[in-house]
Amino acid sequence: xxxxxxxxxxxxxxxxxxxxxxxxxxxxxxxxxxxxxxxxxxxxxxxxxxxxxxxxxxxxxxxxxxxxxxxxxxxxxxxxxxxxxxxxxxxxxxxxxxxxxxxxxxxxxxxxxxxxxxxxxxxxxxxxxxxxxxxxxxxxxxxxxxxxxxxxxxxxxxxxxxxxxxxxxxxxxxxxxxxxxxxxxxxxxxxxxxxxxxxxxxxxxxxxxxxxxxxxxxxxxxxxxxxxxxxxxxxxxxxxxxxxxxxxxxxxxxxxxxxxxxxxxxxxxxxxxxxxxxxxxxxxxxxxxxxxxxxxxxxxxxx
Numbered sequence: 001x002x003x004x005x006x007x008x009x010x011x012x013x014x015x016x017x018x019x020x021x022x023x024x025x026x027x028x029x030x031x032x033x034x035x036x037x038x039x040x041x042x043x044x045x046x047x048x049x050x051x052x053x054x055x056x057x058x059x060x061x062x063x064x065x066x067x068x069x070x071x072x073x074x075x076x077x078x079x080x081x082x083x084x085x086x087x088x089x090x091x092x093x094x095x096x097x098x099x100x101x102x103x104x105x106x107x108x109x110x111x112x113x114x115x116x117x118x119x120x121x122x123x124x125x126x127x128x129x130x131x132x133x134x135x136x137x138x139x140x141x142x143x144x145x146x147x148x149x150x151x152x153x154x155x156x157x158x159x160x161x162x163x164x165x166x167x168x169x170x171x172x173x174x175x176x177x178x179x180x181x182x183x184x185x186x187x188x189x190x191x192x193x194x195x196x197x198x199x200x201x202x203x204x205x206x207x208x209x210x211x212x213x214x215x216x217x218x219x220x221x222x223x224x225x226x227x228x229x230x231x232x233x234x235x236x237x238x239x240x241x242x243x244x245x246x247x248x249x250x251x252x253x254x255x256x257x258x259x260x261x262x263x264x265x266x267x268x269x270x271x272x273x274x275x276x277x278x279x280x281x282x283x284x285x286x287x288x289x290x291x292x293x294x295x296x297x298x299x300x301x302x303x
Contacts, residue, residue: 004189008098009024009097010103010275012269017100031062032060033061035106036102043069044235047237078108087188090188155270197285223240227244
């Protein structure tokens, strides 16, 4: 199936990936699979910027709100599910679109996952205890000391990711980053990687506007409905953690919204850093006319 192509659209949050994916899907008569690790969850519609009903009806989508926050779902399971789905889709289509800003999930589909040794549950228990006692900054500081490369590349505001990296560092005596970037798995499709970018201030303005729209659309009510489940891993997410803190009486609503904007901007910066390391991505300004991007893709398909 080497003549089959998977068009991967990446970039920071709020940059316009969804709109471009639909334009490409309609032009190439292609289905879309989502590689956004939070849009999987049906209870998290507003805070994860799930495509609108109109957008979902404009093209066939997969892996959108297909899981529950109560499901134990991880990147390894997504890799297997996505590859199985792609095998089915490529029977009917020469092109499939993949869109999402979750770098680890995108990489899992395109290249396969890195191998990591089994974790020691006693170490994880100790780290969880330290997290509860001293807060996330304590774990972040420890990771910075043990593995600066991972500290600068993983989702450092995600307690689960930080603890996972630390348990490998402590359990093996080697940096978490040591186990990454090994020889990759082969795939039976050819990837075409497209990135959308913008000047930083403009990107940040779009993020701030999106957060305001989410609040207007009922994000607080959505978070209230999930408050009792706030410890679940799926909900350790920007936009939810800050409003949980507000609901717990730790801050006022205005401060929580400002924190969402600040933390989303930080997340976007990390996304850009992650994807910029991939030299196979062709970058376009988010305002680029979609026909120009289509022309670029068609030139690669014809090679």
